[in-house]
Amino acid sequence: xxxxxxxxxxxxKTRGQQVxxxxxxxxxxxSVSWYQQTPGQGLQFLFEYFSETQRNKGNFxxxxxxxxxxxxxxxxxxxxxxxxxxxxxxxxxxxxxGGQETQYFGPGTRLLVL
Amino acid sequence: GxxxxxxxxxxxxxxxxxxxxxxxxxxxxxxxxxxxxxxxxEGLQLLLKATKADDKGSNKGFEATYRxxxxxxxxxxxxxxxxxxxxYFCALSDRxxxxxxxxxxxxxxxxxxxx
Numbered sequence: 001x002x003x004x005x006x007x008x009x010x011x012x013k014t015r016g017q018q019v020x021x022x023x024x025x026x027x028x029x030x031s032v033s034w035y036q037q038t039p040g041q042g043l044q045f046l047f048e049y050f051s052e053t054q055r056n057k058g059n060f061x062x063x064x065x066x067x068x069x070x071x072x073x074x075x076x077x078x079x080x081x082x083x084x085x086x087x088x089x090x091x092x093x094x095x096x097x098g099g100q101e102t103q104y105f106g107p108g109t110r111l112l113v114l
Numbered sequence: 115g116x117x118x119x120x121x122x123x124x125x126x127x128x129x130x131x132x133x134x135x136x137x138x139x140x141x142x143x144x145x146x147x148x149x150x151x152x153x154x155x156e157g158l159q160l161l162l163k164a165t166k167a168d169d170k171g172s173n174k175g176f177e178a179t180y181r182x183x184x185x186x187x188x189x190x191x192x193x194x195x196x197x198x199x200x201x202y203f204c205a206l207s208d209r210x211x212x213x214x215x216x217x218x219x220x221x222x223x224x225x226x227x228x229x
Contacts, residue, residue: 031215043219056216090157097215100146100165105157
């Protein structure tokens with residue numbers, strides 16, 4: 001079974017631009033979560049989607065948004081990019097969510113904002 | 115709120131040495147506990163997990179026991195290899211209600227194993 005895939009793997013943008021990242025979960029998984037990883041703040045939860053609905057949201061500004069499609073694929077969007085948005089963005093999927101389930105992570109998208 | 119504290123790194127060991135990475139947590143409910151590993155340039159891989167008190171998770175020679183009385187989930191391995199060099203993250207997930215999949219991570223511990 002294929003793992004979680006994320007595209008693109010690397011991205012360079014300039015301040016003020018917007019960016020869209022994509023995540024394809026493991027086949028059959030309906031829950032998709034997004035995390036931001038930076039050297040200063042570590043790994044932080046952005047949001048979780050299940051059955052095309054945002055089920056949980058972390059403490060990030062409204063510039064960070066996401067959505068999930070009927071095939072469970074998910075996208076996250078960051079508008080008006082700031083230098084501090086440079087990070088590794090990780091997507092994780094699980095069967096239906098719930099604290100006891102294992103989340104399987106993709107390789108991440110590394111975003112650099114200049 | 116819920117939080118995870120793990121020991122600062124880097125931890126530098128010689129091959130075949132014993133490893134312990136300390137992890138303690140604060141949670142209002144009854145979390146599931148996880149250890150994830152991140153190799154350079156890659157995403158996170160689940161190493162092991164435990165979903166209730168006194169459970170022991172194990173994988174690839176690594177072990178961790180869910181200790182509710184000390185709110186700890188220390189990672190141990192009896193004999194490390196160079197290939198174990200990576201960053202290790204302790205994490206918790208609130209299991210109450212089942213309607214959330216949010217993981218809270220510790221800061222990560224870099225392990226460097228020398229031949």
